[in-house]
Each structure stands twice: as C-alpha cells, then as structure tokens.
Amino acid sequence: MLSGAGLVLVSIFLSNTRKLLSTVTDKPNKMINASFECEILRASRTRLLQIIEDCDPVTLFKIPESFNNNIIWHVGHCITSQQRHMYMRSGLPMHISKKFEECFKIGSSPASWKVSPNVEEVKHLLIDTVDKLELDLESNIFVHYTPFELPIGFHVKNHIEALKASNYHEAEHSGIILTYLKLLNRN
Numbered sequence: 603m604l605s606g607a608g609l610v611l612v613s614i615f616l617s618n619t620r621k622l623l624s625t626v627t628d629k630p631n632k633m634i635n636a637s638f639e640c641e642i643l644r645a646s647r648t649r650l651l652q653i654i655e656d657c658d659p660v661t662l663f664k665i666p667e668s669f670n671n672n673i674i675w676h677v678g679h680c681i682t683s684q685q686r687h688m689y690m691r692s693g694l695p696m697h698i699s700k701k702f703e704e705c706f707k708i709g710s711s712p713a714s715w716k717v718s719p720n721v722e723e724v725k726h727l728l729i730d731t732v733d734k735l736e737l738d739l740e741s742n743i744f745v746h747y748t749p750f751e752l753p754i755g756f757h758v759k760n761h762i763e764a765l766k767a768s769n770y771h772e773a774e775h776s777g778i779i780l781t782y783l784k785l786l787n788r789n
Contacts, residue, residue, distance in 0.1 A: 650772075651725055663712070671712060673779050675710075684731065685697060685731060688764050688765060
C-alpha cells in the first residue's frame with residue numbers, strides 16, 4: 603500500500619502524464635509526426651513515379667475491363683485528394699490547377715475528360731506537392747481545419763490526421779494500380 607507521500611507522487615505523475623498526452627494530441631502540427639508521414643508520402647509518390655516512368659502511354663490510359671478508371675487517373679486522384687484534404691480543408695490554396703482537380707476529384711473518371719491529362723504534369727506534381735507540403739508544414743501555415751468524415755467512417759479532425767488518411771488512401775490506390783498493371787500486362 604502506498605502511504606500519503608506515495609499517493610501524492612502517483613497523483614502528480616498521473617496528472618503530468620495527462621497533461622503531456624493532451625499536449626501531444628492537442629497540437630497536431632508536431633513536426634515529428636508530420637515528418638514521418640511525409641517520409642511515407644514521399645516513398646509512395648516515388649514508387650508511383652517509377653511506375654509511370656516504366657509504363658508506356660497506352661498502358662497508363664487503358665481502362666481494364668470491368669473498371670471505370672485508368673492508372674493515370676488513380677495517380678492524379680491521389681495528388682488531388684491529398685491537396686483537397688490538406689489545403690482546401692485548411693482554407694489554403696491548393697498547389698494544383700482547377701483543371702487538374704476537375705480531372706481527378708472523387709466522382710470523376712476518364713470518361714468525363716474533355717482533354718487527356720498531361721503525364722509530365724502528373725509526374726511533376728507527384729514530387730513537387732510533397733516538397734511544398736514539407737515546407738508548408740515547417741512554416742506552420744496549417745492553422746484552421748474543417749473536419750470531415752471519410753467514406754470508410756473515420757472522422758478527420760486536423761491536417762495531421764488528413765495527412766495520415768491521405769497516406770492510407772494512397773496505399774489503397776497504389777494497390778489498385780498494381781492490380782491494373784497485372785491485368786493489363788496479362789492481355
């Protein structure tokens with residue numbers, strides 16, 4: 603059993619632990635979390651860039667049977683979603699054009715394209731948007747955030763959670779892209 607002094611120490615420890623935990627969770631712009639998430643994002647984007655560079659243009663734009671989108675749509679959609687979730691919901695300008703956003707936002711598809719997207723622009727934005735995100739995180743420009751719920755039921759409350767959700771989202775689409783490659787290369 604703890605004596606009076608021991609109980610006081612345990613009480614102080616628990617109080618300080620609660621304060622520390624609330625500090626970590628209440629301040630989502632901790633660079634250590636953002637830095638790790640940016641490393642994941644950069645690795646994912648570098649892999650997607652390599653896939654694009656290894657594919658011929660026909661494969662990038664071909665839609666596998668029974669699907670609605672192509673590889674380039676999935677890559678552009680990853681860029682667009684990350685920009686919308688991080689910047690638009692923070693009330694900040696996105697680093698993509700309105701035309702790019704329209705081509706790749708949720709609900710769009712190659713069937714709705716008036717003009718095919720420029721592959722070089724997609725390749726450039728894959729890495730450029732990560733570079734800009736890292737600078738913007740270091741500059742602490744993400745002050746306000748409009749929370750939203752993802753279709754899978756997660757409630758995103760701040761820009762760090764949006765970055766984490768974006769990484770999850772890109773992993774899903776990367777899996778789809780790899781599946782498309784197998785399907786398209788089989789034929």
